[in-house]
Amino acid sequence: MHNIFAKPLDVIKQWPSMGPIASQRLFNTFLTNRSTLKDLKKLVDFFEKYETCSLCQTPLTDSNCQNCMALKHAKKILIVPHILDFLLLCEDFWQQECALILLNGYVSPLYQQSPDSTGLNRALQSIENPDVPIHILFNRSLEARGTLWIIKGLLPKSTPLYDESELLGSKESLFVLSAKELESYKMQLQLKFSS
Ligand SMILES: [Zn+2]
Numbered sequence: 001m002h003n004i005f006a007k008p009l010d011v012i013k014q015w016p017s018m019g020p021i022a023s024q025r026l027f028n029t030f031l032t033n034r035s036t037l038k039d040l041k042k043l044v045d046f047f048e049k050y051e052t053c054s055l056c057q058t059p060l061t062d063s064n065c066q067n068c069m070a071l072k073h074a075k076k077i078l079i080v081p082h083i084l085d086f087l088l089l090c091e092d093f094w095q096q097e098c099a100l101i102l103l104n105g106y107v108s109p110l111y112q113q114s115p116d117s118t119g120l121n122r123a124l125q126s127i128e129n130p131d132v133p134i135h136i137l138f139n140r141s142l143e144a145r146g147t148l149w150i151i152k153g154l155l156p157k158s159t160p161l162y163d164e165s166e167l168l169g170s171k172e173s174l175f176v177l178s179a180k181e182l183e184s185y186k187m188q189l190q191l192k193f194s195s
Helices: 006-013 020-032 036-049 066-073 083-093 120-125 142-154 179-194
Strands: 076-080 098-102 134-136 161-163
Touching (some): 083 179, 098 120, 120 142, 142 161
Parallel strands (some): 076 134, 134 161
């Protein structure tokens, strides 16, 4: 019998992080619970409209980037390496006179990630006041160390720079933390801000 599932299964298999078993499992969910497909449509609609700011790379909610406006008057600037880190932090810190610089990963020659392709050059140029303290929320990986070293070279000497990498340590990103670890991370960060 012709396998009518082969084509859709092939599509799912191409998705990031999808192995053969995971794709079959997901396809089975779609088959047995078709209402989930409605949610998939919502996801597609979302991504069709999804845009990020060309300067700071944060998601745009209207034509003026709120984060770029915040960057002009921020009391602190946080540099995060991944969009998921941004998602986990923005609710707590965006409103507290913090602005964010969101990178597209760490600078890494191994993965062909340059200061341009990560958005680092553009973002640092958008900082108007060189006296605003910058907190670097990286991990302790080699790529993160390298990226921090590049940031130090690109910023004016007078800019206060705080390396908060020991908070995340060897963990890959904020996204891998459990809810409890994330809560503790945020609390430690708040403590550092108030000290
Ligand atoms: Zn922006």
